[in-house]
Amino acid sequence: MESKIKLYNTLSHKVETFSPFNPAEVKIYTCGPTVYSQPHIGNFAAYIYWDLLVRTLRANGYGVKRVLNLTDVGHLTSDGDDGEDKLEKGARESHKTVWEVAEYYINAFQKDFRALNLVEPDVTARATDYIKEDMEIVDLLTQKGYTYETSDGIYFDVSKFPKYADFARLDLEGQEWGASGRIELNGEKRNSADFAVWKFIQPGENHAMRWDYFGRPGYPGWHLECSSIIHSILGETIDIHTGGIDHIPVHHTNEIAQAEAAFEKKLAKYWLHCNHLTSNGQKISKSLKNGYTLANLEELKFSPLDFKMWVLQGHYQSERDFTLENLSAAQTRRLKWRNMIARCYQGQETDADFSEILVAVSDNLNSPQAFADIDAVSVANLDFWRQVDELFGLGLLDDAPRLSTEQNEIIERRRLAREQKDYILSDRLRDQLLEQGITILDTSDGQIWQYTA
Ligand code: AMP
Numbered sequence: 001m002e003s004k005i006k007l008y009n010t011l012s013h014k015v016e017t018f019s020p021f022n023p024a025e026v027k028i029y030t031c032g033p034t035v036y037s038q039p040h041i042g043n044f045a046a047y048i049y050w051d052l053l054v055r056t057l058r059a060n061g062y063g064v065k066r067v068l069n070l071t072d073v074g075h076l077t078s079d080g081d082d083g084e085d086k087l088e089k090g091a092r093e094s095h096k097t098v099w100e101v102a103e104y105y106i107n108a109f110q111k112d113f114r115a116l117n118l119v120e121p122d123v124t125a126r127a128t129d130y131i132k133e134d135m136e137i138v139d140l141l142t143q144k145g146y147t148y149e150t151s152d153g154i155y156f157d158v159s160k161f162p163k164y165a166d167f168a169r170l171d172l173e174g175q176e177w178g179a180s181g182r183i184e185l186n187g188e189k190r191n192s193a194d195f196a197v198w199k200f201i202q203p204g205e206n207h208a209m210r211w212d213y214f215g216r217p218g219y220p221g222w223h224l225e226c227s228s229i230i231h232s233i234l235g236e237t238i239d240i241h242t243g244g245i246d247h248i249p250v251h252h253t254n255e256i257a258q259a260e261a262a263f264e265k266k267l268a269k270y271w272l273h274c275n276h277l278t279s280n281g282q283k284i285s286k287s288l289k290n291g292y293t294l295a296n297l298e299e300l301k302f303s304p305l306d307f308k309m310w311v312l313q314g315h316y317q318s319e320r321d322f323t324l325e326n327l328s329a330a331q332t333r334r335l336k337w338r339n340m341i342a343r344c345y346q347g348q349e350t351d352a353d354f355s356e357i358l359v360a361v362s363d364n365l366n367s368p369q370a371f372a373d374i375d376a377v378s379v380a381n382l383d384f385w386r387q388v389d390e391l392f393g394l395g396l397l398d399d400a401p402r403l404s405t406e407q408n409e410i411i412e413r414r415r416l417a418r419e420q421k422d423y424i425l426s427d428r429l430r431d432q433l434l435e436q437g438i439t440i441l442d443t444s445d446g447q448i449w450q451y452t453a
């Protein structure tokens with residue numbers, strides 16, 4: 001089938017026509033959250049964009065097999081190989097075990113994931129369930145001569161993998177590299193960009209998650225889990241690998257190096273990266289604690305789907321600054337769409353062409369254009385809105401219930417009251433509906449109802 005989908009591929013730095021290995025099963029891997037604290041709206045922006053990717057593929061007739069990982073070990077407080085394991089730190093600060101911390105935040109993540117109406121991944125894989133597979137990769141890399149041992153772990157020697165700098169167009173020699181703070185110069189490393197595939201736990205070090213390997217306790221390097229999960233579940237060379245732009249210079253660069261060195265196959269055909277959400281111009285991050293959670297937004301009377309609407313109003317490759325004013329505008333827009341559905345219920349359906357919407361999102365997930373096209377339809381029809389819901393997962397129809405028999409009766413009684421010029425009764429009936437979230441408008445064509453903000 002001739003693909004209608006175009007995607008920006010970080011690998012080629014170009015928008016390419018999407019062509020999967022097997023259209024019936026497009027293999028996608030998404031780097032998941034590190035489960036040591038409450039996920040914020042920045043994290044979910046990423047999963048909302050990848051939800052759009054999955055839905056766009058499906059709407060174009062592809063089958064999808066998607067894997068998401070949950071990082072419950074090995075992600076250190078620095079992106080290099082120094083610092084504390086984020087899970088261990090979370091456990092220490094909350095006086096819980098690491099396993100309890102992981103369990104708690106996995107549940108929190110999944111609850112919000114569902115509230116955002118995100119398509120469930122086919123497999124959700126926990127890093128700690130793939131330790132044996134991690135070791136197999138380290139063994140392979142060691143046999144092939146890519147690794148060396150230092151006092152704090154087994155390192156990947158990037159000089160043995162000549163393509164190492166290509167993916168992120170890194171300047172390994174340049175100033176920029178040293179100044180980025182990414183790689184701490186560890187005296188035992190052969191090259192500053194070398195990264196740990198396995199870390200040793202030092203005597204006296206408090207690290208509850210531990211596995212014996214190389215004759216001593218240790219744990220996997222952060223990047224390794226993605227390579228072993230991909231290889232175990234999806235096999236060699238997947239179609240699409242997704243993540244945030246923060247993953248390009250370190251995490252994905254390292255994933256490619258270790259997986260392609262071990263298996264001698266390209267890791268992924270397409271690499272998609274979303275940009276960041278910022279707050280006051282600064283990247284929202286768990287460590288800065290500068291991001292709202294979905295629960296915070298709900299306290300302010302915004303539904304998770306209002307937030308999803310705001311995210312999809314922007315393009316996944318653009319940096320977006322989050323403000324409550326902008327969220328409020330998205331909420332209003334979503335209400336406007338729900339009220340177009342209300343018009344459909346009131347017999348005002350019009351023709352509308354959905355194919356234009358699908359064309360827009362298929363062009364490198366251009367949801368802002370698709371949304372502008374949706375705004376331009378006058379009322380459309382229920383079939384059109386069903387397709388909009390399928391493609392964006394905005395829960396429009398679920399949040400646009402038909403009126404109950406009682407509510408319809410109130411409207412009819414109000415019509416009669418107005419006919420009889422009983423305005424006291426008519427106002428009382430209108431207020432009664434308003435309490436139930438329904439606004440009545442009097443137009444030259446009679447009463448119409450809509451959902452209230
Ligand atoms: P983490 O839990 O920090 O490993 O992040 C999980 C996912 O959220 C990754 O794909 C990150 O790229 C993404 N992410 C983290 N912060 C932001 C942000 N401010 N905006 C968009 N995506 C983010």
Ligand code: ZN
Nearest residue numbers: 031226251255
């Ligand atoms: Zn990853």
